[in-house]
Amino acid sequence: MADFLGTxxxxxxxxxxxxGIAYWGYGKWIDRRVWRSDAKRTTPAHMxxxxxxxxxxxxxxxxxxxxxxxxALGPILGPFIGIKFGWLPALIWIIGGNFFxxxxxxxxxxxxxxxxxxxxxxxxxxxxxxxxxRTNLLAFVLFYLIIISAAFIALIAVFWSKYPGTFIATVGxxxxxxxxxxxxxxxxxxxxxxxxxxxxxxxxxxWIGVYTSAQWxxxxxxxLPLGDWTVPAWALLAVxxxxxxxxxxxxxxxxxxNYLAFYPAYAAIILLLVGxxxxxxxxxxxxxxxxxxxxxADTGPLWPILFVAIACGAISGWHSLVSSSSSSKQLxxxxxxxxxxxxxxxxxxxxxxxxxxxxxxxxxxxxxxxxYPSWVEGAIVLTSPFLGGRAAAGATLTVFFGxxxxxxxxxxxxxxxxxxxxxxxxxxxxxxxxxxxxKHVATVVGLGIPWAFAVSxxxxxxxxxFGGSNQLLAGLAIMLITIHLAKVRAPTRYSLIPAVFMIIxxxxxxAWQVYFFTKAVVDxxxxxxxxxxxxxxxxxxxxxxxxxxxxINAVFxxxxxxxxxxxxxxxxxxxxxxxxxxxxxxxxxxxxxxxxTRER
Amino acid sequence: xxxxxxxxxxxxxxxxxxxxxxxVLYGMAAHGHVxxxxxxxxxxxxxxxxxxxxxxxxxxxxxxxxxxxILPYAVPNIKSxxxxxxxxxxxxxxxx
Numbered sequence: 001m002a003d004f005l006g007t008x009x010x011x012x013x014x015x016x017x018x019x020g021i022a023y024w025g026y027g028k029w030i031d032r033r034v035w036r037s038d039a040k041r042t043t044p045a046h047m048x049x050x051x052x053x054x055x056x057x058x059x060x061x062x063x064x065x066x067x068x069x070x071x072a073l074g075p076i077l078g079p080f081i082g083i084k085f086g087w088l089p090a091l092i093w094i095i096g097g098n099f100f101x102x103x104x105x106x107x108x109x110x111x112x113x114x115x116x117x118x119x120x121x122x123x124x125x126x127x128x129x130x131x132x133x134r135t136n137l138l139a140f141v142l143f144y145l146i147i148i149s150a151a152f153i154a155l156i157a158v159f160w161s162k163y164p165g166t167f168i169a170t171v172g173x174x175x176x177x178x179x180x181x182x183x184x185x186x187x188x189x190x191x192x193x194x195x196x197x198x199x200x201x202x203x204x205x206x207w208i209g210v211y212t213s214a215q216w217x218x219x220x221x222x223x224l225p226l227g228d229w230t231v232p233a234w235a236l237l238a239v240x241x242x243x244x245x246x247x248x249x250x251x252x253x254x255x256x257x258n259y260l261a262f263y264p265a266y267a268a269i270i271l272l273l274v275g276x277x278x279x280x281x282x283x284x285x286x287x288x289x290x291x292x293x294x295x296x297a298d299t300g301p302l303w304p305i306l307f308v309a310i311a312c313g314a315i316s317g318w319h320s321l322v323s324s325s326s327s328s329k330q331l332x333x334x335x336x337x338x339x340x341x342x343x344x345x346x347x348x349x350x351x352x353x354x355x356x357x358x359x360x361x362x363x364x365x366x367x368x369x370x371x372y373p374s375w376v377e378g379a380i381v382l383t384s385p386f387l388g389g390r391a392a393a394g395a396t397l398t399v400f401f402g403x404x405x406x407x408x409x410x411x412x413x414x415x416x417x418x419x420x421x422x423x424x425x426x427x428x429x430x431x432x433x434x435x436x437x438x439k440h441v442a443t444v445v446g447l448g449i450p451w452a453f454a455v456s457x458x459x460x461x462x463x464x465x466f467g468g469s470n471q472l473l474a475g476l477a478i479m480l481i482t483i484h485l486a487k488v489r490a491p492t493r494y495s496l497i498p499a500v501f502m503i504i505x506x507x508x509x510x511a512w513q514v515y516f517f518t519k520a521v522v523d524x525x526x527x528x529x530x531x532x533x534x535x536x537x538x539x540x541x542x543x544x545x546x547x548x549x550x551x552i553n554a555v556f557x558x559x560x561x562x563x564x565x566x567x568x569x570x571x572x573x574x575x576x577x578x579x580x581x582x583x584x585x586x587x588x589x590x591x592x593x594x595x596x597t598r599e600r
Numbered sequence: 601x602x603x604x605x606x607x608x609x610x611x612x613x614x615x616x617x618x619x620x621x622x623x624v625l626y627g628m629a630a631h632g633h634v635x636x637x638x639x640x641x642x643x644x645x646x647x648x649x650x651x652x653x654x655x656x657x658x659x660x661x662x663x664x665x666x667x668x669x670i671l672p673y674a675v676p677n678i679k680s681x682x683x684x685x686x687x688x689x690x691x692x693x694x695x696x
Binding site for chain 2: 048050051052053057058059060061062063064065066067068069119120121122123137138141249250251255258259262263266321322324325326330419422423426
């Protein structure tokens with residue numbers, strides 16, 4: 001019995017139960033009392049049906065689409081930093097953050113867009129805060145995309161470097177994807193036949209990855225013989241692949257590759273969930289300390305760092321863009337918003353949970369080494385007992401789970417780069433800087449700057465900036481939702497409190513980061529270079545590159561300050577809009593959250 | 601693409617479960633790609649309409665003779681074309 005209690009099984013069950021209460025209890029209550037969703041009200045999917053952007057889709061399809069669009073690397077890697085404060089605070093944030101804020105944001109963003117005729121956050125921000133507010137959002141999103149790209153490119157490079165064989169397997173999957181695209185669109189082969197061929201090629205790619213890693217475990221071609229320059233070189237290869245993904249027509253590259261990549265990525269999630277639930281039978285116990293550890297020397301204090309380190313899985317601003325961009329235009333009936341928006345987010349919380357469990361079952365020494373792809377190690381510990389044992393399946397599982405990490409980063413990053421290109425075209429469509437709106441120039445900028453950050457800044461610095469900006473976007477999104485609720489005289493406190501909490505927390509996290517980098521710069525000027533070298537990556541973390549390291553630290557100060565100021569300015573605009581909407585609603589005729597047709 | 605549910609006849613539980621699982625798998629694996637393909641087609645259709653009706657809009661792209669020859673193919677799409685072209689689109693509409 002003692003062993004049973006020491007396994008993570010009970011935490012999985014407790015989280016599932018609490019998420020169930022979040023969905024069927026709190027969620028249904030918010031849906032009924034605050035938003036007053038009405039299955040009979042016409043949704044934009046029906047009102048503006050064009051069969052392309054607006055058309056009704058079943059809730060199951062939309063749930064699958066929403067989940068796939070929001071679940072990526074965030075819930076997998078975020079808990080790595082989170083667990084440094086002990087697994088208990090991380091677990092509480094994954095449960096509590098999702099319970100009170102996460103699902104509420106995804107669902108609220110979807111409902112807001114549905115009530116605003118399917119419009120996305122750009123026009124809604126314009127309506128609530130004016131042209132300056134929208135420009136502010138645009139600037140924020142541009143910075144945000146650069147930071148995401150930097151974090152993901154750095155991670156792809158490190159995964160390839162850390163797990164020999166994964167690069168070859170990744171290239172194999174890309175070739176398989178391109179081939180399947182040709183079979184599907186040029187040869188017009190049946191989609192099931194193409195899927196079968198594609199999956200066979202995916203298995204072959206993994207096998208080649210395993211074989212090459214066994215043949216050449218520490219030499220070319222699985223490992224680049226470049227010493228400290230290995231990671232920058234892998235990052236450059238990632239950038240070249242992403243460039244092709246961003247500029248080539250989607251049916252040629254991104255679409256079929258992402259389609260094939262879906263299968264191993266989701267097989268890994270299922271395996272991990274089964275592994276976590278089977279721990280009482282496989283006798284795998286929690287070995288990490290529960291915490292809480294209130295301060296970590298390399299990352300900072302538990303509040304606010306934990307709350308930005310674990311983003312997706314607890315709450316993520318990216319989701320609000322997805323919910324209001326495409327899903328809201330295809331929602332069949334209003335009451336589907338809860339299962340699609342809220343349900344997908346709560347399911348993503350489970351992905352964060354099983355990832356946290358993969359870290360919980362590892363020895364603390366793993367984390368002392370700063371070994372952040374240790375998710376792979378945890379996944380092997382959880383799944384190898386029912387997949388033939390570590391001795392027999394360890395090598396295959398290492399390449400498989402390593403490849404899954406790369407796939408998650410690469411597929412999302414391909415879409416982020418394309419999105420950056422579109423945002424650049426929007427920002428610099430005219431005027432003297434219109435060259436930045438050009439497809440190739442925008443892509444080079446959107447990959448070049450992140451590459452420079454990826455190969456210079458330490459990964460946790462990039463990750464915390466990514467988390468900070470992502471969570472701030474979430475806070476701003478919930479504020480937009482609150483303004484709408486205030487305008488229609490619906491209860492606002494259930495979204496206002498989370499919005500204020502998120503905005504204050506993320507601004508505090510960004511301020512902490514700025515302080516941290518500024519302190520390193522000041523320390524260097526006073527004769528100590530430990531700080532500036534601690535914040536950058538090899539090879540520039542050595543004395544000959546001191547000035548470069550100093551420059552990188554200074555750039556990170558500027559990035560943090562800009563993110564902080566743009567976010568603060570946006571938050572002030574939104575808060576003012578909220579106050580004026582509240583005052584306006586007080587004097588206006590009665591209305592309701594359903595858009596004003598039903599009197600309260 | 602899985603369209604809206606058909607309310608005509610009630611379905612059994614197993615059929616509902618089967619449809620649900622099928623829907624979720626389709627949504628995860630292919631729905632995004634299908635909508636992306638539809639959007640690509642939409643932009644190509646916009647181009648076709650613009651070429652065909654260009655001279656009527658004051659932008660002569662091809663000689664009116666050819667416009668008139670392909671007009672019968674363009675006319676049925678005019679309504680949906682107008683609806684799509686005049687729709688407000690922002691950068692946040694293009695996340696996926």
